[in-house]
Amino acid sequence: MALEATTVERPLATQPPPAAGTRGAAARWLLGLNALLVYTFLYAPILILVILSFNASRNVSVWRGFTLDWYRSLLAGAGTLGLYGDTGTVAQDTAELARNFQASGIVLALRNSLIVSFSATAISTVFGTMIALALHRYRFRFKGTFQTLLALPVVIPDITMGISLLVFFSLLFRLLENLLGLRMALGFATIIIGHVAFNVSYVAIVVRARLAGMDRTLEEAAQDLGANEWQTFRRVTLPLIMPGVLGGALLAFTLSLDDFVITFFTAGVGSSTLPLFVYGMIRFTVTPAINAVSTLMLLASMVLVLLSLAIQRRG
Amino acid sequence: MHESLSRRRGHRAQFWFLFTPGAFWLGFFFLLPLLIVLVYSFFTRGPYGNVIYRWTADNYARLLNPIYFQIFWQSLWMAVTTTVISLLVGYPLAYYIARQRQPWRNVLLLLVIIPFWTNFLVRTYAIMVLFRTEGVVNAVLQGLGVIQEPLQIMYTPFAVTFGLVYGYLPFMVLPLYASIEKFDFSLIEAAQDLGANGWRSFLRVMLPLTLPGIVAGCILVFIPAIGAFVTPDLLGGAKTMMIGNLTQQQFLKARNWPFGSAVSISLMVIVSIAAWIYFRYGEEEML
Numbered sequence: 001m002a003l004e005a006t007t008v009e010r011p012l013a014t015q016p017p018p019a020a021g022t023r024g025a026a027a028r029w030l031l032g033l034n035a036l037l038v039y040t041f042l043y044a045p046i047l048i049l050v051i052l053s054f055n056a057s058r059n060v061s062v063w064r065g066f067t068l069d070w071y072r073s074l075l076a077g078a079g080t081l082g083l084y085g086d087t088g089t090v091a092q093d094t095a096e097l098a099r100n101f102q103a104s105g106i107v108l109a110l111r112n113s114l115i116v117s118f119s120a121t122a123i124s125t126v127f128g129t130m131i132a133l134a135l136h137r138y139r140f141r142f143k144g145t146f147q148t149l150l151a152l153p154v155v156i157p158d159i160t161m162g163i164s165l166l167v168f169f170s171l172l173f174r175l176l177e178n179l180l181g182l183r184m185a186l187g188f189a190t191i192i193i194g195h196v197a198f199n200v201s202y203v204a205i206v207v208r209a210r211l212a213g214m215d216r217t218l219e220e221a222a223q224d225l226g227a228n229e230w231q232t233f234r235r236v237t238l239p240l241i242m243p244g245v246l247g248g249a250l251l252a253f254t255l256s257l258d259d260f261v262i263t264f265f266t267a268g269v270g271s272s273t274l275p276l277f278v279y280g281m282i283r284f285t286v287t288p289a290i291n292a293v294s295t296l297m298l299l300a301s302m303v304l305v306l307l308s309l310a311i312q313r314r315g
Numbered sequence: 316m317h318e319s320l321s322r323r324r325g326h327r328a329q330f331w332f333l334f335t336p337g338a339f340w341l342g343f344f345f346l347l348p349l350l351i352v353l354v355y356s357f358f359t360r361g362p363y364g365n366v367i368y369r370w371t372a373d374n375y376a377r378l379l380n381p382i383y384f385q386i387f388w389q390s391l392w393m394a395v396t397t398t399v400i401s402l403l404v405g406y407p408l409a410y411y412i413a414r415q416r417q418p419w420r421n422v423l424l425l426l427v428i429i430p431f432w433t434n435f436l437v438r439t440y441a442i443m444v445l446f447r448t449e450g451v452v453n454a455v456l457q458g459l460g461v462i463q464e465p466l467q468i469m470y471t472p473f474a475v476t477f478g479l480v481y482g483y484l485p486f487m488v489l490p491l492y493a494s495i496e497k498f499d500f501s502l503i504e505a506a507q508d509l510g511a512n513g514w515r516s517f518l519r520v521m522l523p524l525t526l527p528g529i530v531a532g533c534i535l536v537f538i539p540a541i542g543a544f545v546t547p548d549l550l551g552g553a554k555t556m557m558i559g560n561l562t563q564q565q566f567l568k569a570r571n572w573p574f575g576s577a578v579s580i581s582l583m584v585i586v587s588i589a590a591w592i593y594f595r596y597g598e599e600e601m602l
Contacts, residue, residue, distance in 0.1 A: 031407050034408060035412070041481070046438070048445070128337060130334070159563065160582060194344070196344070198345075278437070282443070294441070297433075298433060
């Protein structure tokens with residue numbers, strides 16, 4: 001007996017709802033207008049910034065023709081622009097920062113940023129992935145509590161974390177000096193420690209999500225075929241979770257590269273990163289060179305976005 | 316039996332190997348510092364800005380002092396305003412994006428995500444360029460002859476709120492989009508077939524079903540807004556301080572670490588309540 005084949009109409013979910021006369025059209029028009037306004041709101045300020053970075057005039061209201069002078073001035077030794085380079089001691093306030101202006105160029109700040117971001121990313125990617133594996137594979141006492149702790153650095157305000165690290169390090173340094181006679185100061189190590197402290201969480205959460213979607217039987221098959229723990233991890237698990245690991249690493253790198261607040265409280269002499277440098281520029285100078293720095297940083301962000309998209313597509 | 320025992324021991328070793336480094340880092344460089352701040356918030360400030368280890372609850376009592384209470388109140392007010400504006404603007408946008416055809420939908424979504432990856436300082440600075448006395452807005456308005464004297468836009472609650480919405484709007488749109496995208500639009504048709512008008516079918520059908528996305532978006536905007544430091548620091552002045560600025564001021568300028576700690580802990584309490592609501596009622600798949 002042949003069943004009558006009926007093609008089931010897909011529900012209209014993928015199509016726009018039928019216009020309910022002129023009111024529906026008006027509503028759709030308003031929605032489009034809202035979208036247009038929001039995208040203008042999001043992009044106009046950035047676009048203006050980029051345009052002004054090529055303006056020969058110092059004054060934003062006048063266009064005096066195209067120039068690359070502001071970009072040149074950056075490379076020519078931004079120190080002469082009166083930029084702030086190094087943050088002082090533990091007790092620093094903005095006025096003190098302003099006085100602490102040192103001829104430390106943007107190239108140095110960029111170098112410092114890259115040192116910090118690469119180190120923090122490497123450490124947090126390894127440790128974060130390990131944590132994710134531990135959470136994925138094992139049940140243990142206080143697991144729920146630990147997961148809450150893991151989520152905390154994501155939720156907690158930067159300022160709270162920065163302040164608490166400042167208090168912690170000053171206390172730790174005083175202890176070390178009194179007990180062991182060691183004199184230590186804020187610097188690269190303290191910045192990196194702070195960055196890893198929040199990045200571990202981000203990496204662990206991203207990798208954990210990837211692990212959740214993984215087929216466990218593949219690992220079991222590898223072990224049944226005689227692979228040991230390490231071989232299984234290296235040949236089966238790691239390639240499977242690689243998009244998650246790379247995605248987590250890229251997120252960690254971006255967060256670390258962009259971080260201002262936590263770095264502000266943990267940086268010491270000679271370890272100013274790019275965001276600290278830019279903050280100093282914004283706060284204490286009014287040179288259009290800031291527009292040039294900003295444009296370059298925007299460009300770098302675009303590269304990172306494209307990279308993350310490429311990773312997602314692979315995953 | 317023996318083999319399973321040794322394997323179990325091997326597993327235990329593996330667990331500790333995987334777990335310890337990251338857990339140590341979180342415990343020693345994240346949790347411990349927070350606990351120290353918590354303890355400091357109950358100590359007394361010495362005459363030279365040092366910390367005297369004498370227990371007191373005065374730091375918390377001091378938060379009720381009108382000067383500080385006003386800062387907390389203003390922060391809450393600006394964070395809530397930011398959240399409401401983001402929701403009112405973000406919901407229609409998320410709806411609009413979800414109703415587009417591919418590849419448009421992905422392009423529009425990407426345009427919301429890009430600011431995520433863009434440096435926050437740079438984005439805040441872009442707002443400064445607009446609002447400064449000699450900034451773009453004043454230049455344009457003066458050029459058109461609308462105003463004679465430049466307007467004071469910077470260092471006002473308006474500027475800070477504007478900056479906060481600018482900074483955190485994407486956090487609203489993404490969970491809303493996730494929620495609306497999952498929504499089955501044939502339910503709207505069903506409601507309308509049954510006689511509900513457009514507005515009513517939205518209120519009674521779509522709104523309740525996308526509520527997790529709304530909660531998630533609101534909390535994801537509220538949390539960074541209430542804890543903001545950079546935005547009020549650059550766009551607000553001494554008059555539009557937020558809790559984050561008060562914390563920084565107490566630690567670095569007033570040198571009152573115990574009171575600064577109390578401010579910081581209070582901020583954490585507010586954020587924790589918001590986070591609890593998020594995990595309880597918000598969109599589950601997003602973090």
